[in-house]
Amino acid sequence: MNAQTEKKPIIEMRNIRKTYGPVIALAGVSIKIYPGECHCLLGDNGAGKSTFIKTMSGVVKPTEGDIIVDGNVQNFENPRDAMEAGISTVHQHLAMIPLMSVSRNFFLGNEPTKKIAGIQFYDREKADHETMEAMRKMGINLRGPDQAVGTLSGGERQTVAISRAVHFGAKVLILDEPTSALGVRQTSNVLATIDKVRKEGVAVVFITHNVRHALAVGDRFTVLNRGTTHGTAERGGITPEALQDLMAGGQELASLEGSLGGTV
Amino acid sequence: MSNETTTGIDERVNEMSSFRNALIRPELGGIIGTIAVFAVFIFLAGDSGMFSVQGVMNWSVVSAQFMIIAVGACLLMIAGEFDLSVGSMIGFAGMLIAIFGVTFGWPMWMAIILTFVICMTIGALNGLICIRTGLPSFIVTLAFLFILRGFTIFLPQTIERKTIIGGIREAAEGDWLGIIFGGKILQGLFIYLGDLGVIAVFSRGTRAGQPVVDGIPMLIVWALGLVIFGHILLTKTRFGNWVFASGGDAEAARNSGVPVSKVKILMFMFTAFCATVFATCQVMEFGSAGADRGLLKEFEAIIAVVIGGALLTGGYGSVIGAALGALIFGVVQQGLFFAGVESSLFRVFLGVILLGAVILNTYIRRLITGER
Numbered sequence: 001m002n003a004q005t006e007k008k009p010i011i012e013m014r015n016i017r018k019t020y021g022p023v024i025a026l027a028g029v030s031i032k033i034y035p036g037e038c039h040c041l042l043g044d045n046g047a048g049k050s051t052f053i054k055t056m057s058g059v060v061k062p063t064e065g066d067i068i069v070d071g072n073v074q075n076f077e078n079p080r081d082a083m084e085a086g087i088s089t090v091h092q093h094l095a096m097i098p099l100m101s102v103s104r105n106f107f108l109g110n111e112p113t114k115k116i117a118g119i120q121f122y123d124r125e126k127a128d129h130e131t132m133e134a135m136r137k138m139g140i141n142l143r144g145p146d147q148a149v150g151t152l153s154g155g156e157r158q159t160v161a162i163s164r165a166v167h168f169g170a171k172v173l174i175l176d177e178p179t180s181a182l183g184v185r186q187t188s189n190v191l192a193t194i195d196k197v198r199k200e201g202v203a204v205v206f207i208t209h210n211v212r213h214a215l216a217v218g219d220r221f222t223v224l225n226r227g228t229t230h231g232t233a234e235r236g237g238i239t240p241e242a243l244q245d246l247m248a249g250g251q252e253l254a255s256l257e258g259s260l261g262g263t264v
Numbered sequence: 265m266s267n268e269t270t271t272g273i274d275e276r277v278n279e280m281s282s283f284r285n286a287l288i289r290p291e292l293g294g295i296i297g298t299i300a301v302f303a304v305f306i307f308l309a310g311d312s313g314m315f316s317v318q319g320v321m322n323w324s325v326v327s328a329q330f331m332i333i334a335v336g337a338c339l340l341m342i343a344g345e346f347d348l349s350v351g352s353m354i355g356f357a358g359m360l361i362a363i364f365g366v367t368f369g370w371p372m373w374m375a376i377i378l379t380f381v382i383c384m385t386i387g388a389l390n391g392l393i394c395i396r397t398g399l400p401s402f403i404v405t406l407a408f409l410f411i412l413r414g415f416t417i418f419l420p421q422t423i424e425r426k427t428i429i430g431g432i433r434e435a436a437e438g439d440w441l442g443i444i445f446g447g448k449i450l451q452g453l454f455i456y457l458g459d460l461g462v463i464a465v466f467s468r469g470t471r472a473g474q475p476v477v478d479g480i481p482m483l484i485v486w487a488l489g490l491v492i493f494g495h496i497l498l499t500k501t502r503f504g505n506w507v508f509a510s511g512g513d514a515e516a517a518r519n520s521g522v523p524v525s526k527v528k529i530l531m532f533m534f535t536a537f538c539a540t541v542f543a544t545c546q547v548m549e550f551g552s553a554g555a556d557r558g559l560l561k562e563f564e565a566i567i568a569v570v571i572g573g574a575l576l577t578g579g580y581g582s583v584i585g586a587a588l589g590a591l592i593f594g595v596v597q598q599g600l601f602f603a604g605v606e607s608s609l610f611r612v613f614l615g616v617i618l619l620g621a622v623i624l625n626t627y628i629r630r631l632i633t634g635e636r
Binding site: 080091095096097098099100104107108109110111113120121122124148150151 | 504580
């Protein structure tokens with residue numbers, strides 16, 4: 001077809017099914033995610049987006065289906081397994097502590113240490129230096145590494161969280177609605193961050209229900225609707241209107257959209 | 265995508281003045297308070313003997329007592345929890361040492377070690393109940409405040425038919441572990457200084473010729489040791505980072521892979537350890553254990569920590585600050601005595617300074633997090 005088919009997917013989700021008792025949350029969803037690409041996962045509330053990314057990040061186990069990372073079938077028991085396989089999630093509820101400095105947050109749980117007289121100490125200089133470096137790369141200018149995260153804007157915090165995940169070796173980065181609570185300018189900052197991360201060869205899975213945000217950075221688009229997917233479209237292969245229609249479950253929205261003058 | 269907004273210094277962020285930067289240090293309140301308190305008492309009681317060797321030793325010992333429990337309370341508060349059972353734990357630990365060492369006649373080192381094990385287990389239990397049930401530590405440790413105090417009265421009454429057990433000093437005579445809590449160091453230096461005439465010597469009585477201060481009590485050594493240990497643990501190790509994170513936002517810390525439950529339970533155990541150190545030094549000094557020992561100590565520890573700049577909500581604070589808070593306490597409590605002021609005013613002072621410190625801390629938190 002094109003160059004994409006020659007590339008090997010970093011992660012492939014094959015025919016994922018998840019049922020909660022009688023409720024079918026996912027009825028066989030398959031996607032392939034390639035390194036260096038931003039794969040947008042769109043869908044309305046209740047479409048199964050959350051359940052799907054939870055299976056990918058090891059939070060829930062699929063009832064059926066295979067997760068293939070780098071050609072190997074994986075069986076994630078918990079989020080830690082997924083993280084070790086290079087799959088990192090930046091949650092809506094960020095793993096950031098407002099009262100702590102950016103560098104202490106950045107290295108939280110992965111603190112660098114140095115040995116002095118046989119005792120392990122926190123290597124603050126190294127942490128500060130690497131944090132400033134990583135922040136500069138992402139275009140955030142800190143007053144200093146000891147600036148508290150609480151003083152950063154929502155978009156900057158997202159960026160810190162994203163660059164932290166990348167710094168600690170994420171190959172697949174799952175962003176769960178990173179722009180949903182942000183203003184216009186902060187959103188554009190986060191989208192710029194996604195672009196930078198993608199250029200470093202990281203695969204980004206960008207969950208959103210905002211078509212415009214998706215089209216701004218996405219390379220591929222998969223729409224989930226009622227636990228199923230209608231296939232994956234490539235950049236330029238689909239119009240915003242078509243995406244919107246797919247998300248809303250087809251034609252019902254068309255009449256509504258007409259009466260609202262195309263504002264949705 | 266334009267990078268205009270993210271590169272270059274944000275024009276809306278004013279340069280932080282050095283004054284505001286200094287305010288963000290948690291110890292600042294403690295430093296200012298310490299200077300103020302010393303200034304006031306040098307003025308009020310400068311010629312009363314408060315700053316003679318004896319006087320200094322007097323308020324240093326009291327400050328050191330506050331410090332020992334403040335270090336534990338400080339680390340625990342930064343980890344996001346309280347321990348209201350500290351005071352009762354002090355009474356309970358002292359009573360256990362007396363019962364094991366005097367009533368049962370066991371060797372003193374065995375009594376002390378066993379007491380430490382029991383008290384730290386109770387500390388762990390406090391933590392475990394808080395973590396497992398998700399109840400606020402305020403309530404869980406309030407329950408232990410009563411449970412431990414009840415046992416502290418019940419045990420000696422049942423066993424010895426009294427609420428004070430004496431004879432501890434005799435029982436600890438020559439005991440290697442007793443010395444570590446009840447002994448003194450640098451005695452040679454003080455005798456030398458006495459001989460030189462640098463410090464006063466007794467002129468009459470059985471101790472004539474000996475210096476009025478004959479060494480530094482181990483209580484002070486423990487206090488300084490715990491402050492240094494706590495400060496290094498908190499600011500220079502990865503565990504310290506976890507303590508801040510556990511108190512700042514436990515959920516976020518868990519998401520980052522911090523073993524929050526373990527950190528909190530360890531801090532409850534450390535608080536219990538500090539309370540037991542306090543109790544052991546106290547019974548070694550007094551030679552007896554009483555059922556009413558340690559009353560209200562939990563609140564004094566918490567106040568010292570808050571004066572030292574820690575936030576009651578956790579995630580922020582300083583051991584050095586807490587130590588300065590304890591120093592302020594000791595100086596004021598003994599200073600009022602030296603200055604001849606009615607000592608009940610100490611409580612008025614406590615209340616006023618607590619209120620002032622909490623208001624200052626709330627303001628500082630807004631500065632750090634940029635809340636409006």
